Amino acid sequence: MDVIACARFAREHDLPVSIRGGGHSITGTKVCDDGLVVDLSMMKTIRVDPAHRTARADPGLLLAEFDRETQAFGLVTTMGTFSITGIAGLTLGGGLGWLMSKHGLACDNLVSIDLVTADGGLVTASARENDDLFWGVRGGSGNFGVVTSFEYQLHPLGPVLAGLVA
Numbered sequence: 001m002d003v004i005a006c007a008r009f010a011r012e013h014d015l016p017v018s019i020r021g022g023g024h025s026i027t028g029t030k031v032c033d034d035g036l037v038v039d040l041s042m043m044k045t046i047r048v049d050p051a052h053r054t055a056r057a058d059p060g061l062l063l064a065e066f067d068r069e070t071q072a073f074g075l076v077t078t079m080g081t082f083s084i085t086g087i088a089g090l091t092l093g094g095g096l097g098w099l100m101s102k103h104g105l106a107c108d109n110l111v112s113i114d115l116v117t118a119d120g121g122l123v124t125a126s127a128r129e130n131d132d133l134f135w136g137v138r139g140g141s142g143n144f145g146v147v148t149s150f151e152y153q154l155h156p157l158g159p160v161l162a163g164l165v166a
Contacts, residue, residue, distance in 0.1 A: 003038060003040070003116045003146050003148055004116050004120045004121075004122060005120075006036060006038045006146075007038075007116050007117070007118060007119070007120040007145075007146065008119070008120035009036065010035070010036045011118060011119060011120065015034075015035045015036045016032045016034070016035035016036070017032065017035055017036050017037075017038060017146075018030060018031045018032040018035060018036075018037050018038070019037075019038050019040065019059075019088075019146055020037055020038065020039045020040060020041055021040050021041065021059045021060060021086040021087070021088030021089050022041060022059075022060060022061065022062050022084075022085060022086015022087065022088060022089065022090075023041050023086060030089070038146055040058070040059040040060045040088065040146075040148070041060040041086075042060055043058035043059055043060040043061075043148070044058055044060045044061050044065060045057070045058045046058065046061060046065070046066060046069045046070075048069055048070055048072070048073055048075065048154070050073040050075065053075055053153065053154040053155065053156075054111060054151055054152060054153060054154060055069070055070055055075075055077070055151070055152050055154055056149060056150070056151045057087060057149070057150050057151075057152065058148070058149060058150075059086070059087065059088035059147055059148060059149070059150065060086070060088075061086070061087045061088075062083065062084055062085065062086055062087070063079045063080050063082065063083050063084070063085050063086075063087060063090070064083035064084065066079055066087050067079060067083070070154055071157075073154075074156055074157065074158070075154035075155065075156060075157070076099060076154060076155055076157040077099070077103060077106065077109040077152045077153060077154050077155060078095060078096075078097035078098070078099045078100045078103050078104060078105055078106050078108070078109055079095065079097050079099075079106055080095065080096065080097045080106070081096070081097060081098060087106075087150065088147060088150070090106055091106045091107055091110060091150060092107075092137060092139070092140070092147065093139065094106070094107050094139040095107050095139075099155075099157075102155075103155050105139070106152075107137075107138035107139045108138075109152050109153045109154075109155075110134075110137075110138055110150060110151070110152060110153075111126060111151040111152060111153050112124055112125060112126035112129075112134070112151040113125050113126075113134065113137060113147045113149060113150055113151070114147070114148045114149040115133065115137070115144065115145040115146065115147050115148065116145055116146040116148055117145045118145060122148075123145075125137065126151075133145075
């Protein structure tokens, strides 16, 4: 996996690492100078399991792309308020969204993650496996490793007849 190779290269060459997910950081402050930027923006696979009401999603997905695939099954989860936001940064930062009053934050709907560690190892974290790491990434923003896959709990949602009224 390329992310594992990047982690090992950065460690061997003592380089700072920053991660680019959906690329929503308008100011560009999420990338490092004189280091390695691991660009995950092209990782856009999503697999929806309607029977278990879950979705496994890559970190390069934007909210609009995530919502399009889950809504095809009448399912949703809390995922921000702007369709051009990346799911990775949103989820790792907590994840406020339109549905949070009913379903909690994006990180509350996280079931598991796959993460590449600083030494290039690949681990899965959930409430049952590597639970301390799972607790840390849910709203802790980062510096735990590179999340390469997110699994979310989905919820049924019928037609939305109105959105924000201002």
